[in-house]
Amino acid sequence: MRHGPLVSGASLGVARESRAMPAIRRVLIVGNPNVGKSALFNRLTGRYATVSNYPGTTVEVARGRARLPGGVTAEVIDTPGLYSLLPITEEERVAADMLREQPAHVVLHVVDTKNLPRMLGLTLQLIEAQLPVVLVLNLYDEARELGIRVDVARLSERLGIPVVITVSTTGEGFPALLRTLASPVPISSLTVEYGTIIETAIRRIAERLGNGHHPLSARTRAALLLQGDEPERIRLARQRGEGDAADILHIVAETRARLNHSPHYYATLALRARVEEILGECFFTAPRAAQRWRRLADRLCMSPLTGFPIMAAILYFGLYGFVGRIGAGVVVDWLEDRVFEAHFIPWADYAVRRFTPALLHDLFVGEYGMLTLGLRYAVAIILPVVGAFFLMFAILEDSGYLPRLAMLADRAFKPLGLNGRAVIPMALGFGCDTMATLVTRTLETRRERILCTLLLALAIPCSAQLGVILALLSSHPGGLLLWVGVVASVFFAVGRLGAVLLPGDDPMFYMELPPLRWPLPGNVLVKTYTRMVWYFREILPMFLLASVLIWAGQITHVFALTLRAMTPALRLLGLPPESGVAFLFGFFRRDYGAAGLYDLQEKGLLTGNQLTVAAITLTLFLPCVAQLLVMHKERGWRMTAAISGVVLTTAFTVGWTVHQVLQWTGIFL
Amino acid sequence: MVSPRVEEFLENLYLRETEGDRCSRVGDEDNGTTQREAENAGYVVTGPDGKAQLTEAGRALGQRVLRRCRLAERLLHDVLLVRKDRTQSNACAFEHVLQDGLDNRICTLLGHPRVCPHGHPIPEGECCKRAGLDPLNEVSALCDGRPNQTGVVAYLSTRDHREIQKLMALGILPGSDIRLIRLFPSYVFELGHTQFTVDRSLAEKIIVHWRDREDDSSS
Known part of the structure; x- marks a missing residue:
């Protein structure tokens, strides 16, 4: 077909098939973020993984099966975004590792066609690594709209690999892609000339590395070593012993000393020159402006004059209106009153009392029972709130708005030792701090991840807690205002302090801004559904466990003792001893605590001042068990203990201060 | 002589x-x-x-x-x-x-x-x-440009290996065509058909050879 002149490459390919290949045909999808990799994966496999505009969301690797022509089944693996074979971020490292550790029959390099000049460099790197590369020119519709034309046959010939055009949202080009995946992929012999000094070094290193069984060519590994790739250096030391490695690293050091810039710099320039030379023959652009609405929308989102009002509107209508009013209001009321109170609870109560011994009644249907509290909370309160939030978030994600939000927020986050990227976990934290803590992974340095985790644990109330607190304080507008002011001040003060105290450099901010796109309803719904399922699976056991712990705590009187021990502290905050229940349960679920306060208020046990102090302290108080467990998983127990210490101290100190100030000034809220 | x-x-x-x-x-x-x-x-x-x-x-x-x-x-x-x-x-x-x-x-x-x-x-x-009379057609850092100005990246003024690697991963190389879009709240520019945003510390390291004068068709 179109890859005629590659007979030598193809024979090489056959030799490589004999390596440790899996019996089933394996396809590895690689490429930059924002090129529609996940959407392509979904269309290939029919299975869903998160599709996203936000660089770095595809942290987890998705696998699926695809049916190819001729009854062949292929395993398809979607790797995290990769800009170059020389990784910078954690995700890129994962992707680069997978190229080595998951030998594939086809490496599908997916690119955004309109940005081919910027992305073809990685194709050349993959080809030089002697991988079975197929180039996919995706998002071809957007390129067409811009008047870009690609001579696919010529490009395929120049590269020596198959090239396919696709539009993953509509399925255009997929039959051809499936046919290509089913047939053997030739290995191209194309190389890039890096200049005498680097070429000599590559040759010397490659000779020492030898052509042993390795998924990447010796030339590529030599080039990576020369460019200071840390993972490759570690692998070298492990495989060849320190002596051999030292010899090779000596060549690297020698070469670096001979160059003014790093070898990476020259290598990238050489790569780019080669890309330009190739594309000069087969990539044609016509000067044509982007769509009007897109440019206008873009400007409105990013100009501070309109951007901040838009941000406020999205937060107000999206978070407060949709998540708070509809999710936490209408849906929760319906589920609670109509489904649980009216039907499920009476029925469960009857069944449990009828069929279990008396000791277990409280465990299942008591005040804090697994069914009356655990299940009811998880299903009737948390799920609708979190579901509404995930829906909102998926729309924002797929529209490409989030990176623009990051761009607007960067300056505000800089004093906190964070950059605009942190806006994503922070915004997510208003939905669920547990999930947000997981997402701090996408931040670049350990320092940023620690600072962000701390702020999430301390001063970002999750949607469940937010809903109850807003309802609680709605009858005390002054209290609500004070609550917002104090929590926001703590957020900035502790963040600033953390940034000053924690050693390390402030982060740089750089980010791709994908074009604003209309979110596809199907994608949004499936993504929301996937996340809700994930959340429910993770969270339901936590709720049930919390119910069991509370039950056990009450039976064994551990809770009563703890509550008594807490009384002096509560007195310092000017709160009645009964409010201790709220704090204690608040640890199991943040919103249990807030709900506990709600009960107290219903009984008329709290004044407006007390309510405000309690709400502030509770918001700042320790995160829930689930978040604590995730913190432990992500940051280790030492850091979790340190953060918990800071959180407890801050919550109590701030609560006490607010109480004192209110008392001294004689303000009644 | x-x-x-x-x-x-x-x-x-x-x-x-x-x-x-x-x-x-x-x-x-x-x-x-x-x-x-x-x-x-x-x-x-x-x-x-x-x-x-x-x-x-x-x-x-x-x-x-x-x-x-x-x-x-x-x-x-x-x-x-x-x-x-x-x-x-x-x-x-x-x-x-x-x-x-x-x-x-x-x-x-x-x-x-x-x-x-x-x-x-x-x-x-x-x-x-x-x-002094005509500030255009000269070389200056990205952060000193004006919105809608276009040019070519002249060089990257840093020796920090990580910084260079990041900029190059985004495709910011000497010789790349670049168009500055906005300076505030962060620096936004277009490279090929993609927009990027960077903070000041990176923007002052991207040195651009600005073109004469951009016919400002968009605004």
């Missing part, structure tokens, strides 16, 4: 006249031959104390040589990333090679710098005066 030795001699005299003796290079290795050569060319006159004094023409040439020297230092330091302590010795050889016209082009390339890497002033040239 005068010999490099004379040029250096005039440069030293000029330096002593304008900046005093703080420059270590103003050692008097003065031998009579250089001074005589300069005097014959009409650049100096010998005073009553036997010391050379610059004439008008000599002062002008001395200033030009000094300008070339310090521009060369900037070039070596900013673009070729030579360490600061090595720039001077290299620049000394350079200053005699940069014939008139070439210094102005380097000056434009570098964005008409005012001081050398060591902080000493660079005498103004013709091009600097013109640049």
Whole structure:
């Protein structure tokens, strides 16, 4: 077909098939973020993984099966975004590792066609690594709209690999892609000339590395070593012993000393020159402006004059209106009153009392029972709130708005030792701090991840807690205002302090801004559904466990003792001893605590001042068990203990201060 | 055309006249031959104390040589990333090679710098005066551009390996076409068909050779 002149490459390919290949045909999808990799994966496999505009969301690797022509089944693996074979971020490292550790029959390099000049460099790197590369020119519709034309046959010939055009949202080009995946992929012999000094070094290193069984060519590994790739250096030391490695690293050091810039710099320039030379023959652009609405929308989102009002509107209508009013209001009321109170609870109560011994009644249907509290909370309160939030978030994600939000927020986050990227976990934290803590992974340095985790644990109330607190304080507008002011001040003060105290450099901010796109309803719904399922699976056991712990705590009187021990502290905050229940349960679920306060208020046990102090302290108080467990998983127990210490101290100190100030000034809220 | 030795001699005299003796290079290795050569060319006159004094023409040439020297230092330091302590010795050889016209082009390339890497002033040239009237068509950091200005990335002014790697991963390489979109709240620019945003610390490291004047069709 179109890859005629590659007979030598193809024979090489056959030799490589004999390596440790899996019996089933394996396809590895690689490429930059924002090129529609996940959407392509979904269309290939029919299975869903998160599709996203936000660089770095595809942290987890998705696998699926695809049916190819001729009854062949292929395993398809979607790797995290990769800009170059020389990784910078954690995700890129994962992707680069997978190229080595998951030998594939086809490496599908997916690119955004309109940005081919910027992305073809990685194709050349993959080809030089002697991988079975197929180039996919995706998002071809957007390129067409811009008047870009690609001579696919010529490009395929120049590269020596198959090239396919696709539009993953509509399925255009997929039959051809499936046919290509089913047939053997030739290995191209194309190389890039890096200049005498680097070429000599590559040759010397490659000779020492030898052509042993390795998924990447010796030339590529030599080039990576020369460019200071840390993972490759570690692998070298492990495989060849320190002596051999030292010899090779000596060549690297020698070469670096001979160059003014790093070898990476020259290598990238050489790569780019080669890309330009190739594309000069087969990539044609016509000067044509982007769509009007897109440019206008873009400007409105990013100009501070309109951007901040838009941000406020999205937060107000999206978070407060949709998540708070509809999710936490209408849906929760319906589920609670109509489904649980009216039907499920009476029925469960009857069944449990009828069929279990008396000791277990409280465990299942008591005040804090697994069914009356655990299940009811998880299903009737948390799920609708979190579901509404995930829906909102998926729309924002797929529209490409989030990176623009990051761009607007960067300056505000800089004093906190964070950059605009942190806006994503922070915004997510208003939905669920547990999930947000997981997402701090996408931040670049350990320092940023620690600072962000701390702020999430301390001063970002999750949607469940937010809903109850807003309802609680709605009858005390002054209290609500004070609550917002104090929590926001703590957020900035502790963040600033953390940034000053924690050693390390402030982060740089750089980010791709994908074009604003209309979110596809199907994608949004499936993504929301996937996340809700994930959340429910993770969270339901936590709720049930919390119910069991509370039950056990009450039976064994551990809770009563703890509550008594807490009384002096509560007195310092000017709160009645009964409010201790709220704090204690608040640890199991943040919103249990807030709900506990709600009960107290219903009984008329709290004044407006007390309510405000309690709400502030509770918001700042320790995160829930689930978040604590995730913190432990992500940051280790030492850091979790340190953060918990800071959180407890801050919550109590701030609560006490607010109480004192209110008392001294004689303000009644 | 005068010999490099004379040029250096005039440069030293000029330096002593304008900046005093703080420059270590103003050692008097003065031998009579250089001074005589300069005097014959009409650049100096010998005073009553036997010391050379610059004439008008000599002062002008001395200033030009000094300008070339310090521009060369900037070039070596900013673009070729030579360490600061090595720039001077290299620049000394350079200053005699940069014939008139070439210094102005380097000056434009570098964005008409005012001081050398060591902080000493660079005498103004013709091009600097013109640049004062028309700030376009010169080289400056991305953060000093104007919205909708287009240009070509001239070089990356950093030696930090990680920074270079990040910028290059985004496709920001010398020779890339670039269009600045906005400066606030963060720097937004377009490269090919993709938009990127960076903060100031990165924006000041991307040095752009701006195009003459952008026909502003979009706004």
